[in-house]
Amino acid sequence: MENLEWGLKMTVLGMGLVFSLLGLLWGLLTLVLVLDKEPSVPVSAKEAIAEAERIAAVADDAVGAQVPEPATVNGMPADLVAAIMVATMKHKLTLRRQAAPFMRSYWPGSKMFASRWVATGRVRQNYSWQPRGK
């Protein structure tokens, strides 16, 4: 049981350190946000999810982040869902076509890296998350 004891010690120390470090990070980030003085504004869940999908779509390009899931959202084709979302949001947005981010455009014509969310992403990806039209 010497092993077990050592293992438990590792666990306590390890998780303690991880929590301490991330707690410290929490504090620092909160401080930064306070200093930034940007107001926090409520947004609709749909706006939030569209932005989140944009971020996820970029990250999908990273090695070791493939998505083997079926391309459906609760049974509906994902592209359709994305299209609907886009349509409902479109009237709020000014489209800045020319700034299409390089991440998506280096092999044009190919759908090589395009996940099902790219359609959504393409619309919103040039905005930092500020759906209030700020």
Added chain:
Amino acid sequence: MENLEWGLKMTVLGMGLVFSLLGLLWGLLTLVLVLDKEPSVPVSAKEAIAEAERIAAVADDAVGAQVPEPATVNGMPADLVAAIMVATMKHKLTLRRQAAPFMRSYWPGSKMFASRWVATGRVRQNYSWQPRGK
């Protein structure tokens, strides 16, 4: 003449081994094709040559496979020949534009890698060779 004897031995052994190995491969491939049970269907020579040119055009991109030949086929400009071939085949094919293979499209606008057969290739390259419209 000891050298000659050794050389002949190498030749017999070497060519013997090469033939044996490729013979073995022949057997295996034949077996696989039998197991695949795909029917063998006669096709016109023109269809075959168009497909062959498509394959050759992709391989031209490989390092060490440049083609210093004049771009003519029996005196006719190669592009013209390709264009005629394409035209005669077109009505048999449904064009799947969106799946243009990445090999050809990464530096769009540039003709950097484009051989004279690309025109042909562009049309057919998304098909595995099944000109019967299968």
Added chain:
Amino acid sequence: MENLEWGLKMTVLGMGLVFSLLGLLWGLLTLVLVLDKEPSVPVSAKEAIAEAERIAAVADDAVGAQVPEPATVNGMPADLVAAIMVATMKHKLTLRRQAAPFMRSYWPGSKMFASRWVATGRVRQNYSWQPRGK
């Protein structure tokens, strides 16, 4: 002062060698140009500057050649200046669109590498400097 003496010696030798070598190069280049027998034809300063900007725009892509200057030419927006230049030159030129140089086109859609002079460059970059319409 031994140091100073050695330093002066280095300077004399060093600058002497640099001048000698470049002088030799001058001679060789002049010889080559004489052998080339191409006529020297006066051109307008505007044509010359447009060509020079084209060359500079390509070189801007080199690592260690970033341009942190404000994108203005004597207070006028650089893009505008470039556009005016292009307009005044356009009628003299046949545009060879298809030969857009690969340097500029590999990440299309992105303005990643595009300096303010690209607009000028795009028009003229396929010509070796021969504004006489030769």
Added chain:
Amino acid sequence: MIDQETIVLLLKGVNNVTWQSMFMIGVSFVLMYLAIAKDYEPLLLLPIAAGCMLANLPLSPMIAEDGMLKVLYNMGITNEMFPLLIFVGIGALTDFGPLLENPRLVLLGAAGQFGIFMTLIFALLLGFTPNESASIGIIGAIDGPTSIYVSGILAPHMLGPITVAAYSYMSLVPIILPPIIRLLTSKQERMIRMPYSSRKISRRTRIMFPIVVTVLVGTLVPFATPLIGMLMLGNLMKESGAVERLTKASAAEIANTVTLFLGLAIGSTMVGSEFLKTSTLFILVLGIVAFAVDAAAGVMFAKVLNWLSGGKVNPIIGAAGISAFPMAARVVQRVAQEDDFENFLLMHAMGANAAGQVASVVAGGVLLALMGAGG
């Protein structure tokens, strides 16, 4: 004319086929099947499978002195350069915005590392050495480069199975998470909606984030400096917007080349005698355990937060704290929608998910520090 010696020479290959090497080639076929037909992280598993196949062919010159797989191994595995370079590319494609807007999610990432240590204990009990146990535990970081980096230092002889387990199970996240989430939460909990508020994250904050994290983590846990430093370097290049050529090169050309080389080199370590032990089987089983415990710990910790916040935190977002960015967050969103199609948790889950990414790296460094590795 054809003498005895020549015949021996010609049959050398066939004579050196062993059941172990044949079995390992079979393993490589299974990995190819998973990569190609099942789409399990093919970018990693296909090169690993190829490396495994090539290394197990009889008398393979590829793993001999100066053999190409050996060269690749020495080029970037021995010195850990390959996993670190891949991290630069990951950092260049990761947007920490969801975390920056909602910093309290950070703690969910910490909870999602619990599986590392649980698995370490299980491995110890099964008789693995401390270093081996820690290497197996690190599968629970659910982060490829971290697993490769840590196990490459602590137990390089186990690099093959650990990497295979890490990447295979990462592909299985959409299958592993949902039942665990459902088991540990009530339908009512899963239906908790979380409101959104948005704040503009200034460019300055986005640029400071990777720098602050690097200095903070690097100072407190020096062993984590390479991992966190490279991840954050990629992120710094991305957020600075000043070096797009380098950002792109890190995320594309360098990442692709290194991935191919890394996979081949790791695959080449999977040779018969070392791989064909019960320990390999244990690693595969313990890997699943690590994933499951991670997810469970994340959910349970989120339940605590929910209780503390008076019911405002949907506990299932805790499952995204395991990392596997951004897949785990998507799975959480899907599970939420099964009970309430109008429940949109994705952005919160992404925050927890990004926290998990940082926490995984921190945990890797902490583990190395605790093992006192390298000095």
Added chain:
Amino acid sequence: MIDQETIVLLLKGVNNVTWQSMFMIGVSFVLMYLAIAKDYEPLLLLPIAAGCMLANLPLSPMIAEDGMLKVLYNMGITNEMFPLLIFVGIGALTDFGPLLENPRLVLLGAAGQFGIFMTLIFALLLGFTPNESASIGIIGAIDGPTSIYVSGILAPHMLGPITVAAYSYMSLVPIILPPIIRLLTSKQERMIRMPYSSRKISRRTRIMFPIVVTVLVGTLVPFATPLIGMLMLGNLMKESGAVERLTKASAAEIANTVTLFLGLAIGSTMVGSEFLKTSTLFILVLGIVAFAVDAAAGVMFAKVLNWLSGGKVNPIIGAAGISAFPMAARVVQRVAQEDDFENFLLMHAMGANAAGQVASVVAGGVLLALMGAGG
């Protein structure tokens, strides 16, 4: 102020110019001319020429200890990594479909390797050592990476001229083949038309092909494992369709970088005293012989097949068995059309050509096995 010593220092470069180094710089100019003006495989010959020029400048620091050309040589020639990486790219762009539809063409590829062994004998008779003879013979593989790989192992001091011969003559295939074909066949034979039938090659078969070839060849001829393994790895990645990023990287970024480095490194071996021997001249002559014998053997073997099949095989497709994919096949098609414009043999020739590609690699491995190299 300017002393004797300084003057000596300054004239060091000029004083070290030798007629050998000047001659070699002249050779580099010829190679540049061939590459730029004649378009002979410029991707290889231009870097080789540049490497040769830079290595032969007086006192060149580039080939000194830690000099860049030396560094590149040690990076990828000594350990043979560069030619193998180029093979991955070639495999990623090669479609073995024409061979898979028509497997009996495989034997034509075998026949096209006869020049390797004939040339080996000629070289022996001219007084070359067995290893040197085999290295010269391998020019007859008519495949750049194979020639570099084999001669790099057996006779690295001959790497320069052998590589130059291999790539230059490959550019000359359109000039070398037609007269040989016409000499050995009657007009009637050349006018034989071959019918086509097409069968769908399943994705499974296409994926299995590189795996089967690797295991088969690698088991029977372990020395061929690196060559065949890397060629087939590229093909597997391509046909799997699962790792397009890696396929593209292999065929583009990696291939381009490696080609530049490989060319420079090989060029740097071409320094005066070693290159300026009658042996170099012999190599150049024997290289042409190898090409010619290959083509002749291919055609003659195809004539046998024609006889066996009752006149159904056009013997000129045998000339495509030499490899030089896909150029040789195109040349064969052109020759056929000279006698009958409606005669379309290209797909059959492509099958023989792809077989020649595989057979070249196999022959390289067999040659290494017979020489007992390395192992």
Added chain:
Amino acid sequence: MIDQETIVLLLKGVNNVTWQSMFMIGVSFVLMYLAIAKDYEPLLLLPIAAGCMLANLPLSPMIAEDGMLKVLYNMGITNEMFPLLIFVGIGALTDFGPLLENPRLVLLGAAGQFGIFMTLIFALLLGFTPNESASIGIIGAIDGPTSIYVSGILAPHMLGPITVAAYSYMSLVPIILPPIIRLLTSKQERMIRMPYSSRKISRRTRIMFPIVVTVLVGTLVPFATPLIGMLMLGNLMKESGAVERLTKASAAEIANTVTLFLGLAIGSTMVGSEFLKTSTLFILVLGIVAFAVDAAAGVMFAKVLNWLSGGKVNPIIGAAGISAFPMAARVVQRVAQEDDFENFLLMHAMGANAAGQVASVVAGGVLLALMGAGG
């Protein structure tokens, strides 16, 4: 349970923070600020800053034996491969046309190197060793790879500050040049217009130029062979038009990857004790001096040419002879337009600028030759 030893282990990082390392991390922040906010050569300065930060974190494993920054340093700095590879990319993007049309501008490039030697003398007088002085002087080449190459050979311990100075000041060219130009020239001189004539430069001449320069410079100054050879190799590939894949790879993929690695490796040399000396301050000051003297010498020499030519040369184009291609030429054009908006000197300035690029490399080689470095 948690013993003394463990606590010591955990506090190891914090305990090893020194004021030197904190100061250096502060320096890295300044560099990041310059790179990101001020856009000073971010492609180089951002990686350098990151390397500096990572190397100065307590007990940084990245600069330990087998640490990644160490690996990168050994990969391409020790053997000077990285700066040489960057030169290939620069050559591939440089058009020497303006110089070829107007060869007499060549001498302006020579004059623009005077700052190298002046600075060398100042450094000697400040007590630096000859090798160190020459390394500081080479900042006056106003060319990144040349500075890295020369100082990497003569004084590798000063590589960090010299590289930082070279690239930072290069970004400051638009600020440094105008006052010097105005100080040394009258308004009348600055308003001299220079006529243009154009001649077609044949493709043959364009191809011969890099070859001639390489052979000429390489023969007379063997130490310059690597620098001039690689710059001209890139240019040869570009002008030949025969190897566009390699040209593009040199200017993009290879350049980007090498820049990232080079910056990180150089940054990692900037660790406390070595960097925090008054010598570093001197280097920074002397670097500015080198730039200023270069520009002044260029202008003064152009005034001589103006006098010799009877008033036909605008002396301000001499300032473009310092190199910093093509930025210096643009600055000259801007200064000219301040006095006469219709005065277009850019093409002449580009010629002087291209000459400066060649002259910088020649001067680097000459300096190495005079120091007798390496043999």
